[in-house]
Amino acid sequence: MLSEQEVQHIAQLARLRLTPQEAKKYQKDLSLILDYVGQLKKADITGAAPTSHSVAVENVIREDELRPEGPERIKKLVEAAPQREGDYIKVKTIL
Amino acid sequence: MEFKDLTVARARQGLLKKEFSALELANKFLDKIETEDEQFFSFLTTTKDLALSQAKLADEKIAKGGDIPLLAGIPVAVKDNILVESVRCTAGSKILEDYIAPYDATVTRKLKEQGAVILGKTNLDEFAMGSSTERSAFGPTKNPYDTKRVPGGSSGGSAAAVAADFCCAALGSDTGGSIRQPASFCGTVGLKPTYGAVSRYGLIAMASSLDQIGPLAKTVEDARIIFDIIKGRDEKDATSVEIRALNKLSARPSASEVSAPAQNLKIGIPKEYFIKGIDPEVEKLVKEAIRKAEGLGAAMEEISLPHTQYALAVYYIIMPSEVSANLARYDGIKYGYSVAKSVRKEQNLLDVYLNSRGEGFGEEVRRRIMLGTYALSTGYYEAYYLRAQKVRTLIKEDFDRAFKKVDLILTPTAPTPAFPLGEKMADPLVMYLSDIFTIGVNLAGLPALSMPVGKTGRLPVGLQIIGRPFAEETIFGFASALEEII
Numbered sequence: 001m002l003s004e005q006e007v008q009h010i011a012q013l014a015r016l017r018l019t020p021q022e023a024k025k026y027q028k029d030l031s032l033i034l035d036y037v038g039q040l041k042k043a044d045i046t047g048a049a050p051t052s053h054s055v056a057v058e059n060v061i062r063e064d065e066l067r068p069e070g071p072e073r074i075k076k077l078v079e080a081a082p083q084r085e086g087d088y089i090k091v092k093t094i095l
Numbered sequence: 096m097e098f099k100d101l102t103v104a105r106a107r108q109g110l111l112k113k114e115f116s117a118l119e120l121a122n123k124f125l126d127k128i129e130t131e132d133e134q135f136f137s138f139l140t141t142t143k144d145l146a147l148s149q150a151k152l153a154d155e156k157i158a159k160g161g162d163i164p165l166l167a168g169i170p171v172a173v174k175d176n177i178l179v180e181s182v183r184c185t186a187g188s189k190i191l192e193d194y195i196a197p198y199d200a201t202v203t204r205k206l207k208e209q210g211a212v213i214l215g216k217t218n219l220d221e222f223a224m225g226s227s228t229e230r231s232a233f234g235p236t237k238n239p240y241d242t243k244r245v246p247g248g249s250s251g252g253s254a255a256a257v258a259a260d261f262c263c264a265a266l267g268s269d270t271g272g273s274i275r276q277p278a279s280f281c282g283t284v285g286l287k288p289t290y291g292a293v294s295r296y297g298l299i300a301m302a303s304s305l306d307q308i309g310p311l312a313k314t315v316e317d318a319r320i321i322f323d324i325i326k327g328r329d330e331k332d333a334t335s336v337e338i339r340a341l342n343k344l345s346a347r348p349s350a351s352e353v354s355a356p357a358q359n360l361k362i363g364i365p366k367e368y369f370i371k372g373i374d375p376e377v378e379k380l381v382k383e384a385i386r387k388a389e390g391l392g393a394a395m396e397e398i399s400l401p402h403t404q405y406a407l408a409v410y411y412i413i414m415p416s417e418v419s420a421n422l423a424r425y426d427g428i429k430y431g432y433s434v435a436k437s438v439r440k441e442q443n444l445l446d447v448y449l450n451s452r453g454e455g456f457g458e459e460v461r462r463r464i465m466l467g468t469y470a471l472s473t474g475y476y477e478a479y480y481l482r483a484q485k486v487r488t489l490i491k492e493d494f495d496r497a498f499k500k501v502d503l504i505l506t507p508t509a510p511t512p513a514f515p516l517g518e519k520m521a522d523p524l525v526m527y528l529s530d531i532f533t534i535g536v537n538l539a540g541l542p543a544l545s546m547p548v549g550k551t552g553r554l555p556v557g558l559q560i561i562g563r564p565f566a567e568e569t570i571f572g573f574a575s576a577l578e579e580i581i
Contacts, residue, residue: 007465010465010468010472012449013472014419014465014468015426015445015448016449016453016456016461016464016465017450017452017453018453026465029523030466032522032523032524033411033466033523033524034469036411036524037411037412037479037483038408039408040405040408040409040482040483040486041482043402043405043482043485043486043489045485048485048486048488048489049485050481050485050487051484051487051491052304053304053334053540054304054538054539054540054541055290055291055334055336055540055564057291057333057336060333060334062330073198076181076195076198077197080194080195080197080431081428081429082430082431082433082435082436083435083436090435091428091444092435092443092444092447093444094444
């Protein structure tokens with residue numbers, strides 16, 4: 001069983017604020033799910049290579065060239081930001 | 096003409112013969128949605144202006160004659176995790192409640208190019224994470240066959256909209272069964288294409304090694320029409336491939352298969368998919384469908400997919416891991432719900448992240464983000480993620496071996512018919528188990544179609560038809576033949 005501190009640590013890594021009650025609930029839920037997926041320990045994986053992608057595709061590359069989009073598209077993208085100044089996206093002080 | 100008869104193919108016929116105009120058709124469907132969808136809640140947004148302007152264009156093209164685009168004037172619906180330019184796209188989440196799509200998804204562009212009339216955006220479990228559409232931040236969709244039951248999920252809005260005759264066809268997305276399971280619960284046809292067959296550009300990402308977009312429709316023919324339009328390589332999705340270029344891998348049907356789709360097929364029935372816990376009525380209907388398929392001349396054979404028991408566990412490591420990475424983009428800075436705008440002065444940048452995400456994401460989404468974060472964290476990566484990737488290989492190899500002997504595999508789509516609202520909400524694992532027959536297909540990247548094969552009481556039951564990579568044509572051929580005699 002995960003401890004409440006562990007759950008709060010995971011939440012912090014995942015950038016999620018949890019109330020103590022939420023942390024308690026997730027403590028139970030996550031532990032149950034981890035117990036369930038723990039059955040993979042029984043699988044014999046000797047010699048098995050990991051699959052990250054089900055269809056064999058080689059690296060897909062293209063020329064590093066500009067593909068300009070119109071000003072309308074740019075405006076729409078910038079306008080989606082919650083806080084802006086002109087064409088800039090505004091962020092809280094970092095340092 | 097009755098709404099229920101309006102398949103894509105039939106509506107096209109009616110439009111070309113001028114039995115009705117595209118504008119009339121669009122208005123009829125929009126009225127029907129407005130008056131009847133209150134009881135099902137299959138749509139989150141209707142796009143009346145867009146629909147009517149597309150319908151007018153379609154009418155002009157039909158009046159002019161010549162080559163009429165394949166979906167000219169055909170009313171369709173789009174799952175609300177697929178972008179339609181300038182239309183709100185919520186992914187069923189509070190964090191995107193006011194998000195306006197800045198561009199069209201590639202599948203949306205392709206539908207528009209073929210003249211489709213987009214009526215609206217359909218409900219889904221938040222970020223497509225769920226099996227009942229009860230996890231939508233905006234409320235659950237109800238099953239048109241029984242409004243006390245779920246439509247399945249996560250494409251429950253699309254499945255319900257097709258079943259309730261609110262559109263001729265719809266798009267959904269499928270990461271672990273999210274097209275096929277709701278198709279089964281709502282008595283519609285649903286296809287999850289081969290991984291890579293359809294571009295995901297403009298699909299709000301959930302688990303990128305598993306996600307695919309596909310059609311939900313009233314008939315196999317309609318599903319094929321939509322699939323043929325949306326498939327193909329797209330330079331904006333590097334995982335997409337051109338089906339023709341992969342002839343070696345694919346099993347294009349031979350001439351004899353096309354003329355007699357079921358006759359020369361070898362079909363595998365995996366014993367691991369007929370287990371204790373499956374609803375006896377579901378098992379009976381699926382076995383009857385298998386017998387009918389035998390009557391078409393297909394050769395049946397019992398097969399084994401020995402690692403099936405591990406599929407759900409593998410999925411609940413790989414999917415949340417990818418989810419935790421994909422959903423890191425919702426930071427309260429670039430778009431979506433943000434506490435940065437609020438007056439809480441004490442907030443620093445970290446608080447903006449923690450609170451925007453903590454408040455914006457629902458319970459299940461946070462659960463999966465945390466699971467994935469844990470599985471990928473230092474000290475656990477090998478025990479969970481790497482091990483799951485290796486067992487994924489074993490599951491894929493089970494299918495590879497089976498497809499050396501057989502052309503198609505038949506299974507139930509879901510272990511039960513539609514279940515009552517609320518029944519599986521308390522225990523996440525119980526909900527996860529409702530995808531037990533569909534998940535293996537995503538892990539292996541295979542195409543699979545669910546089609547209705549009967550009802551238990553009022554509730555439809557689906558048969559799942561699994562094919563080799565890029566063998567959608569074989570699946571469609573067989574499914575059409577079976578559809579005729581069911």
